């Protein structure tokens with residue numbers, strides 16, 4: 001049994017990308033009078049870029065009506081990203097992003113068994129706070145002792161930084177930890193930090209290849225349910 005379980009957030013805890021961030025990005029475009037919209041398929045392509053602001057800047061490179069590269073483009077990306085995160089918090093507060101199957105059960109099992117819980121994500125801290133408060137209440141940090149977010153780890157997945165920082169915070173070695181991810185970028189980040197990783201594919205990565213994963217499945221609850229004893 002691992003001593004620590006490190007969770008990715010987007011796509012792993014909940015289907016936040018399709019049903020949360022994507023919709024919130026579109027609300028931000030609309031609020032600023034921009035005709036840009038990210039449909040489900042286009043957003044899936046853009047997801048290879050981790051980080052919401054980075055994703056915006058990437059998309060602007062192929063848009064003729066985006067400001068020229070430089071301070072104006074950077075400022076627009078920043079404003080859109082801030083508005084997106086606010087809209088995302090509103091979506092979460094409306095209870096529109098439930099936990100994926102088995103997430104709460106496995107977290108409770110870790111608590112009961114004394115397995116440490118941590119988060120390693122490339123999303124902004126405000127997004128984690130909003131989502132986790134909605135799922136585990138305002139004292140969610142009593143459950144997840146170490147929380148590494150975009151602000152802590154500017155080098156985004158597949159870079160291993162978020163995971164190496166999580167290990168340091170937990171005070172465990174890579175061999176003593178286990179990671180849960182939904183995407184190839186996330187899996188590569190965990191593996192690059194030397195951590196064994198299981199994959200619960202989210203909608204956007206249903207057909208992706210996950211070489212190097214301990215196991216790959218559609219959720220934590222489908223039979224046989226993924227328990228602590230089965231992780232490794």
Ligand code: XBP
Pocket residue numbers: 008009010011017021049050051052053081085120121122123124127150157183185186
């Ligand atoms: C999540 C991301 C994030 C979210 C949006 O990756 O890449 O960018 O899409 O959040 P992971 P921000 O699941 O690997 O953590 O807008 O705050 O970046």
Ligand code: MG
Pocket residue numbers: 008009010011012181182183186
């Ligand atoms: Mg993810």
